[in-house]
Amino acid sequence: MDLFVVFFIVVVLFVLAYKGVKIVRPYQKAVVERLGKYQRTVDSGLVVIIPFIESMRKVDLREQVVDVPPQDVITKDNTGVIVDGVIFYEVVDPFNAVYNVVNFYQAITKLAQTNLRNIIGDLELDQTLTSREMINTQLREVLDEATDKWGTRVVRVEIQRIEPPKDIVEAMSKQMKAERMKRAAILDAEGYKQSQIKKAEGDKQSAILNAEGKAEAIKKVADADKYQTIAIAQGEAQAILSVFKAIHEGDPTNDLLAVKYLEALQKVADGQATKIFLPLETSGVLGSIAGIGELFQDKDTTPKE
Template sequence: MDILSIIIVLVLLVLAYKSIKILRPYEKGVVERLGKYQRTVESGLVMIIPFIETIKKVDMREQVVDVPPQEVITKDNTVVVVDCVIFYEVVDPFNAVYNVVDFYQAVTKLAQTNLRNIIGDLELDETLTSREMINAQLRKVLDEATDRWGTRVVRVEIQRIEPPKDIVEAMSKQMKAERMKRAAILEAEGYKQSEIKKAEGDKQAAILEAEGKAEAIKKVADAEKYKEVALAEGQAKAILTIFKSMHEGNPTNDIIALKYLEALEKIADGQATKILLPVETAGILGSIAGISELFKERTEKTPTPEEKE
């Protein structure tokens, strides 16, 4: 093989190397012809005219920008150190290549400026408790500003909001006092609940004791009632037996009158008692009067010892 053939082969290899480009799946290419935008190509094998066309590869994956910490003054004149990270992705390769020179520096300065504006409108307490709001507001501002750069801001995350040391110490003391206050409140609430439970227990015990006493009294009353009923039934049976015996023996009015007097004596029981008698007792009372006259006559007829002498 002569030298000319070798030169031709080398030229062809160089031309092939310059004309064939491979783009990865996450890449797109911007093709320029003699310094002028020609077209945007997708990933894969791309053919260009060597020495006339050039291609600029654009990474379409989500990327991150770490914004350096900076001092920001809050609305209540407190200096805090704030830093954040920005996640973005390219959506238009043409604008990403031709509308911004250094996207990293541009988005960093834009984020720092807007952080000062957003936090400058908040007091320290709001700044420390409103990270989600700051993230959302900053992402919205950056997304609108970077739209002409062919990028989309996916999200923004505040990494650190650090107040001065003296304020941190004061906040630590305040939090400690607040925790002690909550502990005291919880302890008092626990004691209150304990006393309430104790009072409810005493109340329940008193109710149970009263119910027990009432049940005992009821049982005693039932026993007394049973006793009285049994006595009354016994007396009724005894009276019935006496009544039957008396009628079977054909008693005279005198015997009935004596039994009636004995019954009245038991009823009176030695006390001054007014006894109401039914009308049907008139015959018996007549027998009693007859017995009284009989005793009186016998007394008059019976001589005294002096008369016998």
């Protein structure tokens, strides 16, 4: 009998401990009720409650994800698109999260679908496809404001898919292909234009360099001719001065000058000209020639012994 009592007491204590001692994880908070009335909110750790009188409901504070199912939405220009997304939220007030909403998942899903239809309904198809960030921002603001009384905070909203009808997709594909071909043609034309410009600039630079080279060569040749002419002139001048000096130092007579004059006339007469012009100042030379002739005559008339 005593053993049965001990066993009963142990079982009762175990049940009381199981019902009265709770563990709250670090990412959780708990709401404690006493006889169905809110009593307190407890943090993580070991929590002791009164068994069968108090109850505890745990609330997860980690960021959680809600998948918004795909739905058909009509844009402003009456084009049907299929849209879905995901919502990231976290609980910031366990009391409101427990007592202000029955099924948070269903509530935020329906709220997101309704506001998503409203936002996309105000946009045309092109704006819808190119304004995902704006749609995400507007939807997050609306959901965050609406779920504030539920003790939650919407962290971010991401639109996963915006799918237009197949005929619209095909038309957009053709338009994109035409735009790409147009850009390719423009790039080809720009490339050809740039290549022609570069080629013309290269030809221009080549012609300029060739002209500068020819000009420099002509200048060098002219400088060489000039130097040659100056050297020849200086040489002739030196020769003339030497001859003139030698003549004056030799003190030539008229007879010698007359002989040289005759030698010069012989060379002049060897040309192809039919007429020979003699200088006017030749009286002295001619007189010397006459004197030389008289000398030869005197030798011829000398009597032989």
